[in-house]
Amino acid sequence: xxxxxDDSTGIDALNDIDRLIHEPARLxxxxxxxxxxxxxxxxxxxxxxxxxxxxSSHMSKLEAAGYIEVEKKFKGKKPHTMLRLTGEGHDAFRxxxxxxxxxxxxxxxxxQ
Amino acid sequence: xxxTLDLKQLERKAWKSVHQDGLLDIFCGLVLLQVGVSLWIxxxxxxxxxxxGIAFNLLAVAGLIAGKKLITxxxxxxxxxGQIRKAKSLKLTILLSLAVLLGMALIMLSLTDVVQLPGWAxxxxxxxxxxxxxxxxxxxxxxxxxxxxxxxLYAAAFPSWVVLIELxxxxxxxxxxxSAAVMVLLGCKGLFQFTSxxxxxxxxxxANGNH
Numbered sequence: 623x624x625x626x627x628d629d630s631t632g633i634d635a636l637n638d639i640d641r642l643i644h645e646p647a648r649l650x651x652x653x654x655x656x657x658x659x660x661x662x663x664x665x666x667x668x669x670x671x672x673x674x675x676x677x678s679s680h681m682s683k684l685e686a687a688g689y690i691e692v693e694k695k696f697k698g699k700k701p702h703t704m705l706r707l708t709g710e711g712h713d714a715f716r717x718x719x720x721x722x723x724x725x726x727x728x729x730x731x732x733x734q
Numbered sequence: 735x736x737x738t739l740d741l742k743q744l745e746r747k748a749w750k751s752v753h754q755d756g757l758l759d760i761f762c763g764l765v766l767l768q769v770g771v772s773l774w775i776x777x778x779x780x781x782x783x784x785x786x787g788i789a790f791n792l793l794a795v796a797g798l799i800a801g802k803k804l805i806t807x808x809x810x811x812x813x814x815x816g817q818i819r820k821a822k823s824l825k826l827t828i829l830l831s832l833a834v835l836l837g838m839a840l841i842m843l844s845l846t847d848v849v850q851l852p853g854w855a856x857x858x859x860x861x862x863x864x865x866x867x868x869x870x871x872x873x874x875x876x877x878x879x880x881x882x883x884x885x886x887l888y889a890a891a892f893p894s895w896v897v898l899i900e901l902x903x904x905x906x907x908x909x910x911x912x913s914a915a916v917m918v919l920l921g922c923k924g925l926f927q928f929t930s931x932x933x934x935x936x937x938x939x940x941a942n943g944n945h
Contacts, residue, residue: 649739657745658813664935665811669748674935704812719739 636725642687643718647672648680652707652715655690660706681705689714749819749877752810756924757801758876762884763917764794766891770910773895805925809932826875833868837861854896862889880920887913 643652650670655661661669667677684690689711693704707715768790772783840860869885872878887909894909 653739653741653744654748657741657816658748659816661813662811665748665813667935668810668932669751702812704814 639721639725640714640718642683642689643714645680647676648684651677651680651684652689652711652718655705655707656712656715660693660704662702662704666705684711687714745816745819746877748813749815752806752813753876753878754924755801755806755810755928756921756926757798757806758878759880759884759917759921759924760801761794761798761921762881762888763914763919763921764797765791766884766888766910766917767914768794769888769891770895770907770914773892773907773910774905805929808934809929822875826871829871830868833864833871837864837868840864854893858893858896861892865889865891884917887917 643649647670650672651666654666654669663674663677663681666672667674670677672680681690681692685692688708690705691708693706695702695704768787772787775783775786840857865888866885869881869888873881873885891907891910891913895907898904898908
């Protein structure tokens with residue numbers, strides 16, 4: 623995105639925030655998958671408090687972006703889906719944290 | 735008020751959620767009950783006490799594994815933790831194996847009279863130290879502080895039994911049985927809360943979401 627030439631306020635850095643991750647539900651999902659190796663739908667539902675439908679919809683978006691990989695397995699005759707962050711997902715989350723630290727962490731309150 | 739996304743705490747929360755089912759408390763209580771019963775029946779029972787102990791503990795371990803598989807996973811879901819937890823688990827397994835081998839060797843030696851330990855104070859101190867070490871490791875590596883207290887109760891089991899015999903000729907292992915009962919009750923309470931809070935969802939939904 624185009625930024626103004628004089629960015630002394632730092633506000634233009636907000637344009638670099640990954641909007642896909644920035645949505646609270648997806649941020650929660652990304653954070654959980656960042657700290658564990660892999661998890662199934664039920665575990666993420668229990669941890670995040672999202673409904674299965676809601677979780678599934680966010681998962682589809684994250685999977686489409688290449689941030690999450692879905693591994694389908696069979697436990698006996700039952701299908702079982704495990705989810706994990708891809709390398710790209712790890713990088714994106716790391717970059718998101720860095721950007722947020724830069725933008726929010728250094729907020730000046732002088733104008734209040 | 736500030737809100738920070740603390741990833742270490744998040745991982746810890748995820749880890750603890752898998753262990754809040756009360757099964758470990760019930761397991762610890764049952765094993766301590768076995769220790770108490772073994773102390774009680776050991777006179778004249780010799781090796782049978784050891785056989786009973788091993789068989790009971792194997793059954794308790796099988797019960798714990800089955801409980802995790804049939805109660806916890808269908809309710810909480812499946813999760814694989816990262817490399818740090820895996821390394822911690824490996825360290826814990828090695829340390830526990832060493833402690834169990836040491837404890838077994840001590841019991842075997844005392845049963846075969848190869849080593850004559852003076853009085854009851856030295857074996858009691860050795861067993862107590864072993865228990866404190868085992869439960870200290872478990873509490874630390876499993877992030878389960880309640881196990882430190884259980885370690886104290888396990889450590890007190892043998893010395894308290896001997897002291898009660900010496901002072902009041904009470905052969906029933908009161909401390910072990912009461913401690914075991916507290917652990918089992920706490921575990922049952924945890925299990926009840928866990929199963930009430932997390933009912934089993936429909937299988938298909940739990941396995942796949944709508945994905």
